[in-house]
Amino acid sequence: MTSQWGVRCRWGMRWKVAGAVAVALTASLGLSACGGDEAGASDGTFTVGHSEPDHLVPANTTSSYSFDVITELFDNLMTLDGGGKAVPLAAESVTSGDQKVWTVKVRAGQKFHNGEPVTAQSFADAWNNAAYGPNAMSANSYFSYIKGYEEMNPEDENAKPKAETLSGLEVAGPDTLKVTLNAPFSQFPLLLTYPAYAPMPKAGLKDLKAFEEHPIGNGPYQMDGNWERNKQIKLVAYPGYAGPRKAKNKGVTWKSYSNADTAYTDLRAGRIDVLQTIPSAKVPEAKRLLGDRFLARKMSTTDYLGFPVFDKRFANPDLRKAISMVIDRQGINKAVYNGDFFPADSLIPSIIPGHRDNACGELCAYDPAKAKQLFDKAGGFKGTMELYFSNAQPTYAQWMRIIANSLRDNLGITDVQFRQVPASDYFSMLRERKEKGPYRQNWEADYPSPQNYLENMWGSADNRMGWKNKEFDDLIAKANRTADQQQALALYNQAEDIAIQEMPMIPLWTWAGQGGRSKNVENVTITPYSTGLVATDVTVK
Amino acid sequence: MWRYVLRRLLQAVPVFFGTTLLIYVMVFALPGDPIQALAGDKPVPDNVLQTLRDRYNLNDPLLVQYGKYMWALAQGDLGENYTGQSVSEMLSGRWTVTARLALTAWIFELAIGIALGVWAGLRRGRFADTLVLGGTTLVIAVPVFVLGYAAQLLFGLHWQIFPTAGTDEGWPVSYLLPGIVLGSLGLSYVARLTRTSLSENLRADYVRTANAKGLSRARVVGRHALRNSLIPVVTYLGVDFGNLMGGAVVTEGIFNLPGIGQQVFQSIQLKEGPVVVGAVTVLVLIFLLVNLVVDLLYGVLDPRIRYE
Numbered sequence: 001m002t003s004q005w006g007v008r009c010r011w012g013m014r015w016k017v018a019g020a021v022a023v024a025l026t027a028s029l030g031l032s033a034c035g036g037d038e039a040g041a042s043d044g045t046f047t048v049g050h051s052e053p054d055h056l057v058p059a060n061t062t063s064s065y066s067f068d069v070i071t072e073l074f075d076n077l078m079t080l081d082g083g084g085k086a087v088p089l090a091a092e093s094v095t096s097g098d099q100k101v102w103t104v105k106v107r108a109g110q111k112f113h114n115g116e117p118v119t120a121q122s123f124a125d126a127w128n129n130a131a132y133g134p135n136a137m138s139a140n141s142y143f144s145y146i147k148g149y150e151e152m153n154p155e156d157e158n159a160k161p162k163a164e165t166l167s168g169l170e171v172a173g174p175d176t177l178k179v180t181l182n183a184p185f186s187q188f189p190l191l192l193t194y195p196a197y198a199p200m201p202k203a204g205l206k207d208l209k210a211f212e213e214h215p216i217g218n219g220p221y222q223m224d225g226n227w228e229r230n231k232q233i234k235l236v237a238y239p240g241y242a243g244p245r246k247a248k249n250k251g252v253t254w255k256s257y258s259n260a261d262t263a264y265t266d267l268r269a270g271r272i273d274v275l276q277t278i279p280s281a282k283v284p285e286a287k288r289l290l291g292d293r294f295l296a297r298k299m300s301t302t303d304y305l306g307f308p309v310f311d312k313r314f315a316n317p318d319l320r321k322a323i324s325m326v327i328d329r330q331g332i333n334k335a336v337y338n339g340d341f342f343p344a345d346s347l348i349p350s351i352i353p354g355h356r357d358n359a360c361g362e363l364c365a366y367d368p369a370k371a372k373q374l375f376d377k378a379g380g381f382k383g384t385m386e387l388y389f390s391n392a393q394p395t396y397a398q399w400m401r402i403i404a405n406s407l408r409d410n411l412g413i414t415d416v417q418f419r420q421v422p423a424s425d426y427f428s429m430l431r432e433r434k435e436k437g438p439y440r441q442n443w444e445a446d447y448p449s450p451q452n453y454l455e456n457m458w459g460s461a462d463n464r465m466g467w468k469n470k471e472f473d474d475l476i477a478k479a480n481r482t483a484d485q486q487q488a489l490a491l492y493n494q495a496e497d498i499a500i501q502e503m504p505m506i507p508l509w510t511w512a513g514q515g516g517r518s519k520n521v522e523n524v525t526i527t528p529y530s531t532g533l534v535a536t537d538v539t540v541k
Numbered sequence: 542m543w544r545y546v547l548r549r550l551l552q553a554v555p556v557f558f559g560t561t562l563l564i565y566v567m568v569f570a571l572p573g574d575p576i577q578a579l580a581g582d583k584p585v586p587d588n589v590l591q592t593l594r595d596r597y598n599l600n601d602p603l604l605v606q607y608g609k610y611m612w613a614l615a616q617g618d619l620g621e622n623y624t625g626q627s628v629s630e631m632l633s634g635r636w637t638v639t640a641r642l643a644l645t646a647w648i649f650e651l652a653i654g655i656a657l658g659v660w661a662g663l664r665r666g667r668f669a670d671t672l673v674l675g676g677t678t679l680v681i682a683v684p685v686f687v688l689g690y691a692a693q694l695l696f697g698l699h700w701q702i703f704p705t706a707g708t709d710e711g712w713p714v715s716y717l718l719p720g721i722v723l724g725s726l727g728l729s730y731v732a733r734l735t736r737t738s739l740s741e742n743l744r745a746d747y748v749r750t751a752n753a754k755g756l757s758r759a760r761v762v763g764r765h766a767l768r769n770s771l772i773p774v775v776t777y778l779g780v781d782f783g784n785l786m787g788g789a790v791v792t793e794g795i796f797n798l799p800g801i802g803q804q805v806f807q808s809i810q811l812k813e814g815p816v817v818v819g820a821v822t823v824l825v826l827i828f829l830l831v832n833l834v835v836d837l838l839y840g841v842l843d844p845r846i847r848y849e
Contacts, residue, residue: 055624055625133588135592136596138585140585141583141585141586144586153586153588155587158591212625229626229630229631229799231708257797258799261795262693263797265693265697265698265706266705266707269697269701271704271707422571422572422573423573424574424578424811425574426573426578428577431577
């Protein structure tokens, strides 16, 4: 009868764009829109559209489409409040004296959807399963903070791991879990909000294949039937749920779309109730048609331009700053993104605690004259400037072209070449450091902490640029040791300043989320974090 | 006749091995590391990458990979895609969707196309003929995605005659609009082929003889002229059935039908060799079978053609 669904972020890999031309043509035919009928029988459930998830085992995915479903099936120890702070969910408390040894108290009396009690062991089992290298779980690296991870993931790829469990996990009672980390980490409660840290019932760990088709969680919703691949995933409110986020509706169905334009058409037709991402070509029309049912939100997803600092030609920070200053962020935003995105003024997007307005200052402002001075001071640039980006979305080529024009007009770099790499090849290329020029880099917050951005993308241990800065690393480590969040944020900001002054990677803009809802539902909140749509709050007419 | 059928079926065996190897080589030759691509922007430890590559035999040389694939296939195991889903499960769900869509389009093509062609062929040079020729030219000229989106907006959203997308309403309701869109191109060719072929044959000697014998108009056209005229049409319809099965990528995308075309498209992007080979192999078998049926139909339509 009715259909329902919603969507979040990163359409790139799966959604094909055959639509732009067709859209233009049909629009020019003067087709008027109609409001769409009321979505079907009101049985208290609603539908959201998104892309097909890749996995439903929490630790085996880093895809936001999977998170859409997983965050509703599972209660992690911690969740995020509206301001991006970590608050207890399945936990009674998460505390530490030294930021290295953490004591987790699990709230008593919780049950999985199959009746199995949720204990400290449920979390330990799930995390051990996720951290064990040979299980090849996608989110494996998110457990590297916990002591014993190295023994389970040996450096030598062909060696057998020395341990099958994390030595840093100690179940000290049915409700008590002691977690020892490799190093002090003040952001640990935020990390615990990441979907991969969900608990697993014993039944699930015994048979992951069956669990994938019918996940058994401890969250406010349970599966209604199995995962209908490429069609839909039906969730219904779990009557035995005793946690703090009881569903205000009877259920939610996530419908899969392979084409973003079609999802939007179905939203207009009232066949789905929520869509988290409207394709950017349709946004102006959607604003007009949906009125107050158009849902705009800030996001954490940010685009960057990274430099291969290991290449001598890019070793001079002045050259990198000059390139940053000839990028007309606001101009590109208007030309490519309808002016909806947010030009970057810092390395950290505005929705992350610890963001400072204008931290980047003049280095992120369009100023061709100053840029030229810096460029000349750095000794200019010889040879071919190659710009790398993947073919996942057509907008990448659009803004890369604008940047190339600016490099030519303002800095006199005439020999600019585009290197549009197939998406399946792009990340391996960066991994192997085969790129010979600036490349597009993108980051979406796993959890709202500056550390998630700075350490993962600029930390010397594992950054793609080959940029090494001891002072930066020390400041991050110091912030990670600091219990007081305000002090920690100040230290992250100091590290951020170093990365800005050296500019091994230029911040470009932060994405805007543009969704919509049908007349059938109200109280639709889409958070900018990995929790996404707050399905439990949605009320159905 | 039966010996001919058996010979044709035996010919399918080398074709089957040749195509699977060819497709495997082509997917193998695509650039990129599918396992790394799975992770996107997020970091993946080397040992996890290595484990996955071992699991899917990606460290073996090409022929060893192909050999392992065929060995598993001989035991009825189509393998897994890179997210650990069984390929046979993936494809079986999608074949049902594709078969429904292709059949809907094909029936539409056959019935309406031949009817229009006969109508135009009998009125050669008059208004009906011009209308059919002009209309079909227009349909051939418009790209399928324009047609698809326009039909979706008009019939689905604006007038709400059909559902906009998806398979919720089941067959036939969910498949009518995409079927018509998908079949419209083939319909145009069928109509034009029928029209030209029929109007040629209506001037043939045997038709004049039949008319001279005083047979009724219906019998002359239906029994004599049309039967012969349908030979090129049947050939086209046969080939097109295979195309409809495998080539509905755009239509399936617009109408959100999880069919085989979509799957092959996505799997090529993700370098999922086993999925591509599995899907395309079935397509090859369908092509071989349809071609055989078409050849046998010639004999039914034109008694002068005999298979020995």
